[in-house]
Amino acid sequence: MDSRISPDRRAHMREMLVDGDADARTLARFDAVVSRRRFVSMIGRGGALAALATLGASDLAARGLLGRGLLPAAWAQDPKTIPDKPAMIVHNTRPINGEFPAHMLDDSVTPTERHFVRNNGLVPERAEKRDVQGWTLTVDGEVHTPLTLTLDDLMKMPAVTFPALIECGGNGRGLFDPKVRGNQWGQGAVACSEWTGVRLRDILQRAGLKPSAVYTGHYGEDPPIGKAQPFSRGVPIAKAMEAHTLVAYRMNGTPLDPLNGFPVRLVVPGWIGSCSQKWLTRVWVRDTEHDAEKMLGYSYRVPAYPVVPGKIPPKEDMVVATAWVIKSMITTPAAEAQVRAGDSVPVRGHAWAGENRVARVRVSTDYGETWTSATVKPGSSKYAWARWETAVRLPGKGYHEIWAQAVDDTGDAQPLRQPWNPRGYLGNVVHRVGVVATA
Amino acid sequence: MIAAALVAVLLILAGPFGAPRLFGAVAQAQPPAPSAPPNAEPLPPDVVRGHCSVCHAYRLVEQQRLDRANWDWVMDDMIDKYGATWIDRALRERIVDYLVEHYGAER
Numbered sequence: 001m002d003s004r005i006s007p008d009r010r011a012h013m014r015e016m017l018v019d020g021d022a023d024a025r026t027l028a029r030f031d032a033v034v035s036r037r038r039f040v041s042m043i044g045r046g047g048a049l050a051a052l053a054t055l056g057a058s059d060l061a062a063r064g065l066l067g068r069g070l071l072p073a074a075w076a077q078d079p080k081t082i083p084d085k086p087a088m089i090v091h092n093t094r095p096i097n098g099e100f101p102a103h104m105l106d107d108s109v110t111p112t113e114r115h116f117v118r119n120n121g122l123v124p125e126r127a128e129k130r131d132v133q134g135w136t137l138t139v140d141g142e143v144h145t146p147l148t149l150t151l152d153d154l155m156k157m158p159a160v161t162f163p164a165l166i167e168c169g170g171n172g173r174g175l176f177d178p179k180v181r182g183n184q185w186g187q188g189a190v191a192c193s194e195w196t197g198v199r200l201r202d203i204l205q206r207a208g209l210k211p212s213a214v215y216t217g218h219y220g221e222d223p224p225i226g227k228a229q230p231f232s233r234g235v236p237i238a239k240a241m242e243a244h245t246l247v248a249y250r251m252n253g254t255p256l257d258p259l260n261g262f263p264v265r266l267v268v269p270g271w272i273g274s275c276s277q278k279w280l281t282r283v284w285v286r287d288t289e290h291d292a293e294k295m296l297g298y299s300y301r302v303p304a305y306p307v308v309p310g311k312i313p314p315k316e317d318m319v320v321a322t323a324w325v326i327k328s329m330i331t332t333p334a335a336e337a338q339v340r341a342g343d344s345v346p347v348r349g350h351a352w353a354g355e356n357r358v359a360r361v362r363v364s365t366d367y368g369e370t371w372t373s374a375t376v377k378p379g380s381s382k383y384a385w386a387r388w389e390t391a392v393r394l395p396g397k398g399y400h401e402i403w404a405q406a407v408d409d410t411g412d413a414q415p416l417r418q419p420w421n422p423r424g425y426l427g428n429v430v431h432r433v434g435v436v437a438t439a
Numbered sequence: 440m441i442a443a444a445l446v447a448v449l450l451i452l453a454g455p456f457g458a459p460r461l462f463g464a465v466a467q468a469q470p471p472a473p474s475a476p477p478n479a480e481p482l483p484p485d486v487v488r489g490h491c492s493v494c495h496a497y498r499l500v501e502q503q504r505l506d507r508a509n510w511d512w513v514m515d516d517m518i519d520k521y522g523a524t525w526i527d528r529a530l531r532e533r534i535v536d537y538l539v540e541h542y543g544a545e546r
Contacts (some may be wrong), residue, residue: 227522
């Protein structure tokens with residue numbers, strides 16, 4: 001079925017723009033959108049303009065939406081694949097949000113092409129073009145000497161390289177019951193790539209922190225969508241000064257992928273991913289907890305006490321989410337794998353614990369009645385995930401589940417059922433992989 | 440700014456009750472229940488899609504399975520925080536009806 005917009009309809013829409021004195025740039029934008037080969041027409045029988053007209057909107061108003069470039073994204077080309085991330089499970093294309101299935105995250109160091117992508121806004125032009133010209137990092141606020149650093153300046157400072165885990169604060173949201181709003185992440189909005197950069201601590205020490213410095217506020221150059229404020233969050237100064245908090249300019253040995261923050265980003269390992277500002281341009285050192293839009297209300301906040309599932313507590317009872325909690329994932333076998341009953345089946349994966357350490361991991365194949373310990377090998381740096389492995393035998397033909405549960409050094413264990421919070425943050429319920437055993 | 444004026448025109452012309460459809464002939468003695476919307480026809484899917492994908496792709500909507508309270512919360516944010524000024528009050532109600540019907544908690 002030809003999903004292109006008909007030439008008649010295209011001509012009519014263009015005519016309206018011209019009659020409305022649309023400028024050359026608007027017309028060029030319109031032409032570009034409608035001429036794309038797979039222009040997806042979600043318009044239906046009546047046509048988009050007719051649809052708007054049934055709501056009493058005049059041609060003038062409809063033209064207004066078109067003319068201002070508000071041609072709805074649904075009418076424009078919907079990319080089928082995201083650049084550099086060919087196997088990604090795409091939750092959304094605008095803004096781009098995608099993850100990878102657990103079995104594709106088996107590597108100790110996550111390759112760039114399998115690092116998840118989480119965006120609140122759009123990808124900056126500089127990143128799309130991979131053009132560092134003119135990029136700077138400003139450090140200002142409660143510092144003695146505000147700084148403006150170029151990439152050259154940054155690369156002249158002492159650099160460190162280590163693997164570090166970044167996990168979206170909403171990873172696991174898809175498993176909440178009742179369901180909550182937002183991108184419905186599964187297990188895969190987590191990665192442990194190798195990062196190279198300058199310790200944020202070194203940069204803040206160069207700027208000289210005043211005694212009044214208590215928090216950071218991070219800013220980047222990703223264009224917000226709609227009337228949203230530019231995405232910004234921050235961290236307490238102690239976390240900013242921790243030795244593994246990086247201003248990173250290399251990922252797995254090469255410049256950052258445009259979707260992962262080119263040219264420079266923060267890496268705040270072990271904390272919810274929104275602390276790790278991408279396309280970084282400014283660190284504002286503040287004398288108070290950062291209060292940008294995405295620090296307030298219910299955004300990246302969790303209740304101060306356990307709540308009844310589905311019942312939203314008052315705003316005053318929400319506290320800022322910071323470090324991740326104990327978590328693990330099974331990377332082998334893959335979901336829906338077929339195995340032979342009675343055979344020894346290798347089971348392995350990763351475990352991590354925010355600011356704590358993984359103490360043990362255990363595995364069950366009988367819905368949590370009995371458990372087998374896995375051997376755990378810590379990651380090669382403080383915030384790299386640990387590797388664990390064991391083997392199981394499935395007793396007979398049919399469907400079985402393999403469960404994995406990690407416990408940290410404070411005694412916190414992953415829950416067997418997901419505790420609820422209104423926005424689906426810090427989802428860390430035990431990972432369950434269903435497999436089918438053949439006789 | 441011209442942009443704001445055009446959006447304002449859209450809102451004004453859309454009117455409080457959306458589509459200027461005629462009320463169905465109602466042969467009954469008592470007035471309709473106060474909660475019955477005068478315009479109970481479901482929105483065409485492409486209208487919802489069009490209005491809900493100006494800023495973000497519609498896929499975000501399709502992912503959701505929310506009850507009415509949560510859809511209302513989302514709409515509050517879309518209109519008040521994120522600037523979806525092309526959705527007036529009556530249209531908002533009809534959109535929420537559609538979202539609860541198609542992307543509701545029971546599915």
